Amino acid sequence: MRRAPHMALVAFPAALLTACSGAADSGADAKEPSGKPAVTAEESREVLKDWTERHNRAITSGDVRLWRDTVTGALEAPVTARVRTYGKLPKSARISLSNPVFYVPRQDDHPKWFGVAALERSGGDDQQVLGVFVRKNAETGWHAAHWLTFQGRPPQLAYDRQGYAIPAPDRDLPTAHANYLKTGDRGALTPDTHTSNARAEDQGDWTVTHGAITPGPGPSYALRTEDGGSLVWYALKQEKTLTGGTPATLPTELRDHLKKNGDKPETLRTTWQWLAIGYAPPTGKARILGESVSLTKAS
Secondary structure (H helix, E strand, O other): OOOOOOOOOEOOOOOOOOOOOOOOOOOOOOOOOOOOEOOOHHHHHHHHHHHHHHHHHHHOOOOHHHHHOOEOHHHHHHHHHHHHHHOOOOHHHOEEEEEEEEEOEEOOOOOEEEEEEEEEEEOOEEEEEEEEEEEOOOOOOOEEEEEEEOOOOOOOEOEOOOOOEOEOOOOOHHHHHHHHHHHOOOOOEEOOHHHHHOOOOEEOOEEEEEEEEEEOOOOOEEEEEOOOOEEEEEEEEEEEEEEOOOHHHOOHHHHHHHHHHOOOOOEEEEEEEEEEEEEEOOOOOEEEEEEEEEEEEEO
């Protein structure tokens, strides 16, 4: 299984349009802007700075409580599992974020959210990351709800006449992805290689029995694209039972989990958290643009 980056923001190339400088939507669906933006330009920079500081304190502490003040939704379970397996990480795991691009929709009510792309540096290496920040209510701070390393160029987003991103429906993309993993149904989705391989009935020398696959936890987040489609951030929870294999052929994080707990089971009941980003066109099949899969539970 592909592992999610330990904790680092997703960044798009600087060439992508931003929510604050994007071209206005001039199509038939263009409307006068209404409502306040989720954050101002100055606030978004402060959110990113403050969050990076909290992230770096949490990742070098090994304290689950600090992570609870940093992430939310579909990020909570994999972060908790990782901390319990690996504990605190060295200072070299701390990150810095540069060249941020903010995708800010208008939202009058809580919860509020916005997307961000940035170039993340950790341990001397750079990678592009794409994230979503959420603020549940006026009394809480901003937490990361979605994190994904991303390569390539997604569909261009649409913007209102003042340059803000436009919220969009998820067009049932999370459900279509879950249905494909359950049944192989390609009617609404064109899977990528990783999703296709995830339907395999073996994992190394283990036999895999697929269990429940459901969207979530947490909502999806979507913005309108220039062609009227949706760019969608979402999550899936997947259960699998593995039997009859040897530890050496297990995914690294599952093997590390067993080693830490001194377990050598013949049957493994596991839960995995998917984070994904996809594109749902106005008509036709959706496609997956990127995903990560992390262990959240094993017994």
